[in-house]
Amino acid sequence: MPSQRNALLERYFTAMISGDRHTAREIMDEVFEADVPAERIASNLIWPTLNQIQNMRRADQLSSLAYHYATRLMRSITDQLQMRYQQHARRDQTVLVMSGPEESEELTGQLAADLLEADGYTVYYCGGGVSNDEITEQIATLRADKLVVFGSIPATVPETRLLIDRLHDLGVCPQLQIIVGGGVFNRAEGLAEEIGADLWASDPIELVQTIAENTQRRMTEDQRTVGRKRRPSSKRAAA
Structure with missing residues (x-):
């Protein structure tokens, strides 16, 4: 449901900008246990949050500390997510x-x-x-x-x-x-x-x-x- 998705996005965004690694791991555990495909996590959770962080950074609405917390923590999560993507046949390109x-x-x-x-x-x-x-x-x-x-x-x-x-x-x-x-x-x-x-x-x-x-x-x-x-x-x- 949209309300549940928005609540999850808000929790995730708050965890990112506050450097709350424990809550960030809890959220990722929740979506993994719900068998949400990694590609959907990337499109519906990771990308919107990253986009919001970039927009707030440009508008000077995010402190340097919050930006550093968020980007470092998201780097770690992005690395973990990569291993869960469905692998398709090689394209030779x-x-x-x-x-x-x-x-x-x-x-x-x-x-x-x-x-x-x-x-x-x-x-x-x-x-x-x-x-x-x-x-x-x-x-x-x-x-x-x-x-x-x-x-x-x-x-x-x-x-x-x-x-x-x-x-x-x-x-x-x-x-x-x-x-x-x-x-x-x-x-x-x-x-x-x-x-x-x-x-x-x-x-x-x-x-x-x-x-x-x-x-x-x-x-x-x-x-x-x-x-x-x-x-x-x-x-x-x-x-």
Whole structure:
């Protein structure tokens, strides 16, 4: 029921920002004992809480102590949850995942990486703060099929755009599919298209679904236009 779910979210959020490890473990034990799938826990508990923490952090409504408590505790829980995801058949595709440099952004990136790995991809996750030169070299070395930039902050968007332009200019892995989402991409309409991303998604669960449903979608050169609004699409893909 919605009221029960909201109560659980409130308990979990309070435990996170207060650093209450005991209560956090109790909550996770409750959902595990109720046989709630790990993927549903990620989408209905972990992601909404993380999103709320990020929103409050941006609005300066969360103390540094509460932010540190929450992100460190959620990191531990996210690590535990990863082992419970249903593992799907291997897809024989390699994905490099990167994120924004802040702790909460790296957590969103980890959540995305864990879910993609469970969905059958070979995943490499580097977090944030890695130079474009190193990312470009790594994509070439891995012969990556997809680059996922998830959970970026506004300050890193120009670098992401430069990275995408560089990859196209150099012809590194010409069939590379570039996917962005979360963070600033959820708040800036049309930004994903503007920087030349092939796909975009608002949360990690949607990310996995969008990639699986749009394996061949690529943004063409004339579609990379500044300030363009997203076209309506049920699959959130470039037309």
